[in-house]
Amino acid sequence: MNDVKAENLANEPRVMTGDLSESASNAPVEAILSPEEYKKVERRARFKVDLQVVPLCLILYLLSFLDRTNIGQANLEGTTRPDGSIENPGLSQDLGLTAHDYAVALTILYPPYIVLEIPSNLLLKRIGPRIWIPMLVMCWGVVSTLQGLVQNRAGLLVNRFFLGATEAGILPGIAVYLTFFYKPRELQLRQALFFTGASLSGAFSGLLAAAIRKMDNIPTGHAGWRWIFILEGIFTVLFGFVCMFLLPNDIDGCWGLTPLERRLLEESLQSSSHRFEERQTLQEKLSSQTNELTEMPAGKPDGHWRRDTLRTFTDLRLLLKCCAGFCGAVPVYSVAYFSPVIVQNIGNYTTMKTMLMSCPPFAVSFVYAILMSLLSDYFQLRFVTAFPGMLLSVIGFAIIYAAEGTMTRYGGLIILTCGAYSLMPALFAWIANNSAGHYKRATGLALMIVLTNCGGLTSSWLFPSAEKPKYTRGLATNLALSCLGTVIIVAIELLIYHERHMRARGKRDDRVLTLHRDTQWQRGDLREFLGDDHPEYRLEM
Template sequence: MSSLSSRPPPESNDEKDASSFEKSAIGSSPRIAISSSGAWLKMDCFIVPLCTMMFFLSFLDRTNVSNARLAGLQQELNITSTQYSLALTVTYIPYILVEIPSNLLYKSIGPHIMLPTMLALWGLVCTLQGLVHSYSGLLACRFFVGLFEGGLLPGISLYLVSFYPRGMLQYRYSLFFAASGLAGAFSGLLAAAIVKMEGVGGKHGWSWIFILEGAFTFLFGLSCFAFMPRTPAHAVFLTDLEKEIVLTALKEDGIMAADERDDEFSWVEVFRTFKQPHMLPLAVMGFFNGATLYGLAYFLPSIVASLGYTTNRAQLMSVPPFAASFVLSVLSGLLGDRYRHRGLSIIIFAIVSTAGFATFLGSGNNSVRYGALFLLVPGTYCIGPPLATWTANNVAPHIRRATALAILITMTNSGGILATWLLGTLSPAPKYTKASITFLIFQVGVLFAALVTLLYVNEQNKRKAKLRSAGLCQEAEPKAIMGNDSVWYHYVL
């Protein structure tokens, strides 16, 4: 292996923006430059919508239980609020347990097999959820929904990361993650329409919510086997030249190793991920924001109903805050990639969310409290994309990155367990006082954790720059400390 001293001083490949990735990978030929633009455009038209649709269906099928609850699920099955919270918790237990193992198996199984299989299986279980007649049946379905869906978000995150250089990632991740806000908005609209099928086929409207949405997920999962590429090298929609352009950019940015053997599974790299100092504040942010996000995802229709709206009206009135989060998430993704600053995005939206919860908690006017949802929902949902992107941007090589994303999402879903109890039983409507105070504190915690992470990565960049300028990195670095531990690795702020 060649010495690192032979590398040019990194002005660096990690500090390049999207356009410079293309230039470095393709040279100056106009024909090749056109092919480069076409390659990224093709992936934007194929890979991003594919990931977005998968996550949209994931979020829709996991959280539509809140719409079903509002449509009569809880009364029909004769379950208490505590039992409802337990059913949500049962979903998260297997969900959390499979996240890290599934990401470690990502390369050996292949995302083109693993992700569609998950999609089809949980779609089938979600469909069966509409046929349950007892609480025990609901618990069984929620367990298997969590088991089959658990590896999807870390898997999709890793899949998307493997197709784009770091400087092009947040916008694409925002489009993909904004599907959660879109699912929240669409779920209310769809549920309002589906519940009108009450009595069709002898089934309740809430049953049809599960049956129709789950059946579509199952069919889409089966179709993904036919057209989902394993890697950019397997993408049939790219020409050979376009594949070369993409692969060159990914290798220059450290997303792919020049030697594939360097990306092979290693327990050493898995455990080294847990020792990365910046993983602790990132995981804390994942837990805090995850609790808030899933609390809103599962209970927003109920929260809106507590403000005095009728059941069907509450379904519809839960749509606008989610729609606002979709628009703001996409815009922040564009700006995040333009200025290559993930931490600032998190800080801004944590402040917005904090203001929203403070307003919701402090006001006794239902109109004002509904307006606060336009701060706290977008503020919470828009933290997800820069947080996941920041994690993926600042951990390398592949095994560390896969582990780091799985840790982040595991912590996010662990926060979801807390949310199911906090809003389900411990904090009653209409004020949800305990939940509002807790989420307010959590969003302040996200703000401080983001500041700590920002200071750490900035100091690391300064330290590495001093080592390079002082000529203290002329000897080859051992392979064991390559990746983001390398003196040549530049952290994204």
């Protein structure tokens, strides 16, 4: 009966009002609309969702990265006056911290950050993103504000520990949150847009710090570096409160969608076949085998969450992507934490000029990352973003390490920033698109984020002030890791190419045929059980 109703509707004049007629209430949207109309409605619906989700995620991650890394701007040393006093002292100068103390302050943020990421994502699912994410934002905003009031080393370390604990859920939370709205093939551009909040935070951090540190000793006698934490932290708290009223939980919570648009998006997310390509030869083998089997079919596949989670740790391609993520994260955090001191020592600039000169590399990297993500999504290829990203990091660090000219080394900083900040969205999308099943995808992304944070922890120790102005160890370590990451990404691409070739030749069909012989499951059950090991699953290169 429903098919007849849908057919009658299909023969009517196609005037899109955005409403679903009662006769088509149970028909799939693809059955109601022509392909051209479907694409038109989908584009309109996606645009409405993008406006409500992506800008908020971008700003949230911008604030997260800003409040985590603005310590680099606060730590810039002040200018020594002729009488020996210091004008506008930095954090370490004011609190009497050694280079080791400062490195510990950077490092102590990461243990709670790493440990609490997965529990935070479990609470995200239970409490709902509209409540949980703004709560995290307001909590770390308060902690960041209090960072401007610390009086000694112990106070700073306690504050940084709780900053890591309260910020832990934001990156994995947003990564999972976006999957509530977008199919895997739509993720990289959106992930790039929110992840480039890190680039924008680098640009804004320098501009804001240059202005805020002029408030040294005014109006309340606080040092300029304290105002960086206080003002940026207060803004974070206020924005988190606003997000409680703006952030949608899921597609149902998005305003402005017509019933037709809402159903179209929900159906597209629920489709389990958008990563599978039906191969006629495999279906013929299954049909032939079905005719020979006489036993009763086994029950439906169960225990999928445990099975999918364990598969994360046996997937060589996924594990290599996580290793590449570590190699790429060390440059990201090195640039975020230490670009001010690198810039200062490249040109021997004053504190204020250093803050301003640290902005352009991040602004350029923002534009570059967006352009590369558009290209990657258009061709559905992640290698075309990941490989150049890692290669640019190699080139950039090599220039800074070996060159002598001030502007040449500054150009190297721009190149490596473009590479570092364009790489991570590609790796996130690569893992999401080549991992079938919610639990494997979520576990894979969580593992990736754990290793990227290990990269942040590592970077904390690479640029001690005792090694300025060349910072040979820090630059050499980053260069070596970038070279290793380049090799890993090439290896991943070769492994995927080989696997796709084997599947196309039918060399992986035994996975399905053996399972079908033992269970007599239908095609959907076989796909659910095997996931991305199924020979019809389309692995992205």
